[in-house]
Amino acid sequence: MDDHTPSTPSRSGEASFWNRPRTRRAMLRTAVLGGAAIGGAALLSACAPDASSGSGPSSTSGKDLKKVKVALGWVTDVGFAGYYLAIARGYYADEGLDVELLPGGNNTPLPPVRVASGAADFGIDASMRQSLEAIAQGNDFVILGAHNQEDPTGLISLAKRPVKGPKDLPGLKILSQQGTQQLLEGLYKVNGLTPDYTFVPAGFDIGPLLAGQGDAYNGYVTSQAVTLETQHKLKKGSGYEVATYGDLGCSAYANLVTCKRSFATANREAVVGFMRASARGWQDNADDPKAAVKLVMEKYGVDLGLDEQQQLRSNELMIPLTESALTKAKGMMRMDAAIVKEKMYPWFELVGTQLPDFAKVFDPTVLDEVFKKGPRL
Structure with a gap:
C-alpha cells in the first residue's frame, strides 16, 4: 500500500x-x-x-x-x-x-x-x-x-458531517476502495434505506477526507482514525466520529x-x-x-x-x-x-x-x- x-x-x-x-x-x-x-x-x-x-x-x-x-x-x-x-x-x-x-x-x-x-x-x-x-x-x-x-471496519467522518448511525447514511459521499461498492450498498439495504450514496474512489490514506473530497471514509477505526488523532490532533466526539459496521447494523x-x-x-x-x-x-x-x-x-x-x-x-x-x-x-x-x-x-x-x-x-x-x-x- x-x-x-x-x-x-x-x-x-x-x-x-x-x-x-x-x-x-x-x-x-x-x-x-x-x-x-x-x-x-x-x-x-x-x-x-x-x-x-x-x-x-x-x-x-x-x-x-x-x-x-x-x-x-x-x-x-x-x-x-x-x-x-x-x-x-x-x-x-x-x-x-x-x-x-x-x-x-x-x-x-x-x-x-x-x-x-x-x-x-x-x-x-x-x-x-x-x-x-x-x-x-x-x-x-x-x-x-x-x-x-x-x-473494526467502519465509516470515519469529520464533525462537520458526522456519521454516528444508520440515520446519517442517506446522501453520503463515501471515500472507499474499488470493489467495496456491494458492501456499502449492503449498509443501506440492511437498514431499509435506498443506497443513494456517491462512491468516491480512494486508497488507504485518509487525507482525501480532510481535503473535503467526501463525507465519510471507509476504513479501520483502529487505523485511519488514529492518524486523525496523532497526526492531525483531532479528537473523537469533537473533531471526528466513527461508526463501525456493527454500529450501522452489520456486525x-x-x-x-x-x-x-x-x-x-x-x-x-x-x-x-x-x-x-x-x-x-x-x-x-x-x-x-x-x-x-x-x-x-x-x-x-x-x-x-x-x-x-x-x-x-x-x-x-x-x-x-x-x-x-x-x-x-x-x-x-x-x-x-x-x-x-x-x-x-x-x-x-x-x-x-x-x-x-x-x-x-x-x-x-x-x-x-x-x-x-x-x-x-
Whole structure:
C-alpha cells in the first residue's frame, strides 16, 4: 500500500472482502484445488522473519515443544498483540508449544490459503466472510474462536458531517476502495434505506477526507482514525466520529482462529493449549496495552517503520473490540453461534457471501475446555 504514510501501515487492506474480492476469492479456490501449496510455500520463505518466531524464554529450557505455525492476516503490528504477549511470557511454552508467527501483508498468501496448503497449522483471519467463504468453497476448516468481538471496519467522518448511525447514511459521499461498492450498498439495504450514496474512489490514506473530497471514509477505526488523532490532533466526539459496521447494523466477528478439522482431531491437546495461551495473551493486553506495543517496537515490527504513539493508541482503541458481554461472562475469544445465525448471516447473505452451515464448522468445545473453571485464566 504505497499511497499512505509509510510510518503507519494501513490495516484497511487486511479485511479481504473490503478490497479486491474477486482476486482473493480466486486465491481461495486455488487453495481448495491444492494449487496454492507450491506458491504459498515459496512466498513463505520471503515473508517470515526470524523475529516473529519462538515461544519466549521457556522455549529454550530443554522441554520438548511441539512446533506450530500461525498465519497472520496482516503485518506484525499491534493488531496481534495477544499472540506476542503469549510468546514473550511463555504461555505457549507452558502448553508444550513452540509457536512461529507467519506475517501477512501485500503479496503474501492469505491465512486460508496457507492453512489449506499445509504451510500453517492455524490461521488468524481478519475477515469473517473470507473464512466462511473458504469453508463453503471446500476447505474442511474448523472455527475455534475470534479475538475481535466486533470488526473494526467502519465509516470515519469529520464533525462537520458526522456519521454516528444508520440515520446519517442517506446522501453520503463515501471515500472507499474499488470493489467495496456491494458492501456499502449492503449498509443501506440492511437498514431499509435506498443506497443513494456517491462512491468516491480512494486508497488507504485518509487525507482525501480532510481535503473535503467526501463525507465519510471507509476504513479501520483502529487505523485511519488514529492518524486523525496523532497526526492531525483531532479528537473523537469533537473533531471526528466513527461508526463501525456493527454500529450501522452489520456486525461481524473479526480475526477468526481456524485450523483444518483433521489437525484439530489429531492434535486436540495442542489446539486447546494454543487457544488457552492465546486467551491469556489477550487478557494481558486488555490489562496493559503498553506491554505489547513495546514488543512490536523492539521485535515484531522493528523493520516496519511504525510510530509508537500510533501503535499504542491503535491498541487502546482495539481493546474494547476484543471484549463483549460474552467474553466477560465466558472468557476471551468466544463466539455466539446464535448471534452469527440471527444477525451476521443475514447481512453476509445480503452482500452475496457463499456461506457454510455455521453449526457444522464452529467448535465451541475447545474454549469450553479452556474456560471450564471460569472466564478468567
